[in-house]
Amino acid sequence: MIRVLLIDDQPLLRSGFRALLNLEDDIEVVAEAGDGEQGVRLVREHLPDVVLVDIRMPVVDGIEATRRIAADPALSAVHVVVLTNYGFDEHVLEALRAGAAGFLVKDIEREDLLHAVRVAARGDALLAPSITRRLIDRYVAQPTLGNTGGVEGLTGREREAVVLVARGLSNDEIAERMAIRPMTAKTHVNRAMSKLGARDRAQLVVLAYETGLLVPRNR
């Protein structure tokens, strides 16, 4: 059972999402909150698998809520997915930097919502890889100069794994591509994440771009 927590300041949107998610047999909404402050408190209390959090909220916004969840070692198994009204923008990137696993546009189709929640809960693949890459392409134009952020500590195999993560491949697919066992692929990805201080795969990709490990395609 995937346990989901909703944080959004629009009650009608929350109730809509809750109804859609609860219709599924393998998903359960355990709690909901109207702002980031209350949301983070409920996350600590319920330890959900996935938190859906609106980016823009009063009191404590989604980015700050993500940051607080990411900063708490007790919540390392909680995957944060941010909700946005728009396709992608700098706020979404900010949320990914803060440690979100991915983002969803609020008006997505039901199937996409369910898929996103399941992928986020497993934590073994990037959410909406093509959109995530477009986002990063667009907003991370240049690697921050002088910020190598521990990239030089990555082994060749780990770098290779990071590139495949950025392409949206899951651990199993990475294993296949690199002709290694899935456990080994997972180890490479996890090592790369901990060396770069990334909490989720999306953050790993952002960091990889910002440190120049991956180069954005020309727009």
Next chain:
Amino acid sequence: MNIGRSTVWASVRHWAIPVAVAALLVVTAAAGDHPATGIGAAAYALLAVSGLVLAVARRAPVLALIVTGLCAVGYQAAGFDIAAVAYLFAVYAAVRAGRRVIAAAASLAMIAALPLAALASGVQDTGDAFTQGRNALELAWLIAAAAAGEALRQAERRADEAERSREAAARRRADEERLHIARELHDSLTHQISVIKVQAEVAVHLSRKAGAPVPEALLAIQSASREASRELRATLEALRDDDTRPPRGIGDIPELVERARALGLDATLSIDGEPYTVPEALGRTAYRIVQEALTNTARHGAATSATVGIGYRPDLVAVTVDDDGEAAPGGPPVPGIGLLGMRERVTALGGSLHARPRDDGGFRVEADLPVDRAA
């Protein structure tokens, strides 16, 4: 009445110098014991006219220059040895209006003509004639009049420029404010539409789950809200597009066309009219329209060639993109989602955007972006 009084005051100011100059000239002539009979009467008339014509010096500086010059030569020839004061005023006015070359040419002609007029008036000695001509139009006074006119012209131009840049800044602020309002409006709409859409989604699925047929009305709400949020999102993306760094503008369009060529589209750019500097918001919008149109052409059109046109008209910039794709004439206009959003931006700038199949085949995107180039 205030208006009446100010009109009177304006005409007093307008006529003060011409009348004063005319009076000065006539009085000087009278004081010099010039007879007011026969040819003398005509000379008095010329003196008066040369003063009064200064009333049009502001509107018709060249005319005033010619009339005052001819009058001066005329009364000199009639034997009235009086300084060409009105002509000096006309030189000042002409230089102030920026007619420097004409003023210089006219003054050279005057310097040559005045001694001849003195000779015609009966002065026997050539040297005396030249002295009289010089007295009538002192070179130093001439230069002083021209310099005064030039100084004022430059001061006025600087003031104009300052005024123009103030206006441009005000217009830019207004443009930005309009875009900001549009953003806010669409922002809050998007929130509400999201709610409608999610709730419709829930209702549809609950009723499916219950095994009942889903009511038509519900499906209509669902599809309308989907469409609405799709459009809103495109609009918002267009409205929020200002954050691109560095900002793209009209000057980046050739690069866009070049890129389309690199992708195998036979794209050409034609620029019509004299390019001028456009406001940043307009340039950005023009760039995005061309970008979206070329993207759409590449995406659906089955087109092999495209023509991008930028027309610099006095009051607007016309942007057109034509392709030779297979869009059916008379068919419904199906702009890409990007153009859908762009329309909002164009509207916020007070312009219009049309995207439709052409009668002779192919698709045409046409945007008129008004430019307020007052002054």
